[in-house]
Amino acid sequence: MLLTIEDLNLSVPAPEGSRQILHGVSLHVSEGETVGLVGESGSGKSTTARAALRLVPDHASMKGSISVLGHDMVAADRAVVRKVRSELAAMIFQEPRAVLNPVRRIGDSATERLVHVHRVAKARAREQITSLFGEVGLDNPDRLLRAYPHQLSGGMLQRVVIAAALSIGPRLLLADEATSALDVTTQAEVLALLRRLQREREMGVLFITHDLQLAAAYCDRVYVMKDGSVVEHQKAATIFVNPTTPYTKALAEAVPRLPERQAARNDMEASA
Ligand SMILES: Nc1ncnc2c1ncn2[C@@H]1O[C@H](COP(=O)(O)OP(=O)(O)OP(=O)(O)O)[C@@H](O)[C@H]1O
Numbered sequence: 001m002l003l004t005i006e007d008l009n010l011s012v013p014a015p016e017g018s019r020q021i022l023h024g025v026s027l028h029v030s031e032g033e034t035v036g037l038v039g040e041s042g043s044g045k046s047t048t049a050r051a052a053l054r055l056v057p058d059h060a061s062m063k064g065s066i067s068v069l070g071h072d073m074v075a076a077d078r079a080v081v082r083k084v085r086s087e088l089a090a091m092i093f094q095e096p097r098a099v100l101n102p103v104r105r106i107g108d109s110a111t112e113r114l115v116h117v118h119r120v121a122k123a124r125a126r127e128q129i130t131s132l133f134g135e136v137g138l139d140n141p142d143r144l145l146r147a148y149p150h151q152l153s154g155g156m157l158q159r160v161v162i163a164a165a166l167s168i169g170p171r172l173l174l175a176d177e178a179t180s181a182l183d184v185t186t187q188a189e190v191l192a193l194l195r196r197l198q199r200e201r202e203m204g205v206l207f208i209t210h211d212l213q214l215a216a217a218y219c220d221r222v223y224v225m226k227d228g229s230v231v232e233h234q235k236a237a238t239i240f241v242n243p244t245t246p247y248t249k250a251l252a253e254a255v256p257r258l259p260e261r262q263a264a265r266n267d268m269e270a271s272a
Contacts, residue, residue, distance in 0.1 A: 001067070002172040002204040003029040003052055003089075008064035010051055021047050023229045024064070029172065029204040034195075036215030036236060037208045038251065039225035045208045048225070049174045052206075053089060054081050069171060086117040090165035094177035096157035100149045107145030110164040118168070125167075132163040136193055155186035159193070166197065173198070176208045191218060212251045216240035224248045 010022040022044050029035045037045045050056055052066055054073050066073040068084050076084070093099055100109050107126060114125035130141040136159040138144055149157060158178065165173065175194065179187040195218075198205050209215050215222045215236065222239045224232040224247065232239070232248045243249040 001028055001030055002069055003027075003206065004065070004067045005048065005052065006065045008048070008051060008062065008066060010047060010056065010063075011061050012057060013059055018061070021228050022051070023227075025225075025228070025230055027206075027223050027230060027233070029206050031171070031204055032198070032202045033221070034198060034205045034207055034219045036219035036222035037206055037225065038210065038212050038215045038222055040210055040251070043225040044228040045210075045225055046176050047228075049091065049176055049206055049208055052174060053085055053091060055091070082117075086113060087168055088170060089172040089174065090168060090170040091174040091176060092158075092161050092165050092178045094181050096154065096161040097149055099161060100157060102149050104148075105145065106147050106149065106152070106160055109149075110145075110160055110167070113164065114167050129163060129167060132166055133160075135166070135197070136160075136163045137189070138163070153186075155182055155190065158182065158186075158190055162190075162193070162197075166201075169201075171203060173203050173205045174208070175205060177210070178207075180209065180211075212248070213240060224251070 005028070006026050008022050008025040009020065011018045011020045025044070025048055027035070027037070037048065039045050047056070051062060052068060052073060054076065056062070062074050064074065069088050071080055071084050073081070073084065100106070107129070110129045111122070111125035114120040114128060115122055120128070126145060130145070133141045133144060138156065138159050144160070152160070179190050182190060194205065197203070207215065207219055216239050219236045222234060222236050223230050224245070226247050232243065232245045234244070239248065240252055243252050
């Protein structure tokens, strides 16, 4: 198992004492699996994924267990946390511009982990990242290495971030709304890219999205979160057509279907 979270409770200090953000969350991701984590904004999806890599505030209190490839991430010391983040698991986020330093060249940002954490020589790191740029469909690597983030589109930047994440050879990838900020065509391309890379590398992916339809189409299994708890867990093939909780049903019904969209358009045209 790549990731196992069992009965995770997470609280942060608050003026009224403490605020519990996660309530007994349990989930798992196996080798080669894509697992969806779905829920509306504020349901606790990002906090769950961040907790897996201990990317939570120091003052947060965690109870329960988190295992990443056998490493206990609740009790782990700094060295183990560093090992997991630098060798075993990577996380990508919605907005690549937020993780790339705007005044550093892409080449420096993308090779940072190889050079500073893995102690790979700079020239060798550039060769490795150049080959990864090819894998993620980025042309003209020499120009790209010299570019600054503002010179690239969101889709290209997300590919750069994916290449940088892959540079450590992660077994587990946590993708937090990684395609949500992209236009529909670029989103489809990046999703196809992640799927191909996952299969080639047999990575496990925790795929976080607010979009139940996307999770149902893209993932093997789906967990649904609400108010910091997992309220449903099903195979992706059935969750959209056979939701068992009222909340998942509401999420499924919130997606406009094509006939409904057409009817809405007809109404608009009729009233124009
Ligand atoms: N460090 C923190 N301190 C206080 N509250 C926090 C902290 N981190 C998250 N929260 C709160 O915990 C709740 C869950 O947040 P989280 O970001 O995990 O939800 P989410 O489902 O990922 O939502 P979104 O899709 O909007 O990112 C939210 O109400 C958020 O405000």
